Amino acid sequence: MRVLLWLLAAVTHVCMVNANVEKTIFLGPPSVRIPNDRPTLDDLRLDVLEAVHAPILETQLAVQFPTKLAPRGLESWYLLRGLEEGRRYEVRICWPATSPTDFWLDTYTLAEVFDTAEFISSLFTYSEGRQKLPLEVPASRVEVSQSSTLFLRIQAAASFYSTNRTLMKEPPAVAADIILDPFILNILPRSLAPVAVYISVVSIGAWFLSGYIYRWLLSIATEPLTKAHPD
Known part of the structure; x- marks a missing residue:
């Protein structure tokens, strides 16, 4: 047990030194029919992120300092596709500890977003700034008309102070990895399975x-002492 606790502490310590992590856990929603007629979700x-085809997204997230109108900084939106209804998932964002930033992650169904004026406005603003980007539709999505899909909203606020006025006015974008991680049997994130196996093997071997x-x-301690015989 002590060996297991020591290994868990070591793994946690290493992760904390290299990067910060924020996450949210959710269940895959029921599948909904998505019209193939344009405009579609792809036009946003x-x-x-897809658990099978594209579970990791390496990106640069724009951030800003909190304001009264945006206490949680800038908002960015993503799509989580190819989910399984009722399956537990984890979305986490990892970023360097050298970039002090506060992140908030929330997931919403399509109906929740399109029925909420605040969400529609935020999504439209973010999408409008990305319209110059090329439209890339994953091959797995070309003919799909029904899918378990969620919106992911990430809010990012810079949390540092500098005497550099430029940095305080325009904080640099933060390099981050966004990871969609399905749970195995709704118990353990898939990415942690190798770590769990390693810890189990080491613990059993140590036992x-x-x-x-x-x-x-014990055998050495119970061996009778041989006395030296005089010549």
Whole structure:
């Protein structure tokens, strides 16, 4: 047990040193029919994450300092596609510890977004700034008319202070990885499975090794002492 706790602490420490992590956990929603007639969701020019085809997105996230109108900084929108209804998922964002930033992650169904004026306005503003980007439709999505899909909203606020006026006026974009991670049996994130297997193997090996060492030391301690005989 001590070995297991030590390994967990070591893995956690390494992750904290290299990067910060924020996440949200959710269940895949029921599939909905998505019209193939344009405009479609693809016309929003949003980056897409799919658990099978594209689970990791490397990106540069624009940030700003909190204001009264935007207490959580800038908002960006993404699509989560190819989900399984009722399956647990985790979306996490990882970014360097050298870029102090606060992130908030939220997922919404298509109906929640399109029925909420605040969300529609934010989504339209973000999409409008991406219309110059080329429209790339994944091959797996060309003929799909029904899918379990969610919107992902990320809010990013810079959380540092500098005497550099330029940095305080326009904080640099933050390099980040956005990861869509399905759970195995709704218990453990898939990406953590190798770590869990490694910890289990090491723990079992340590248990058997400690038993062997204990028996070896016990056998030495119980051996009778041989007395030296005078010539």
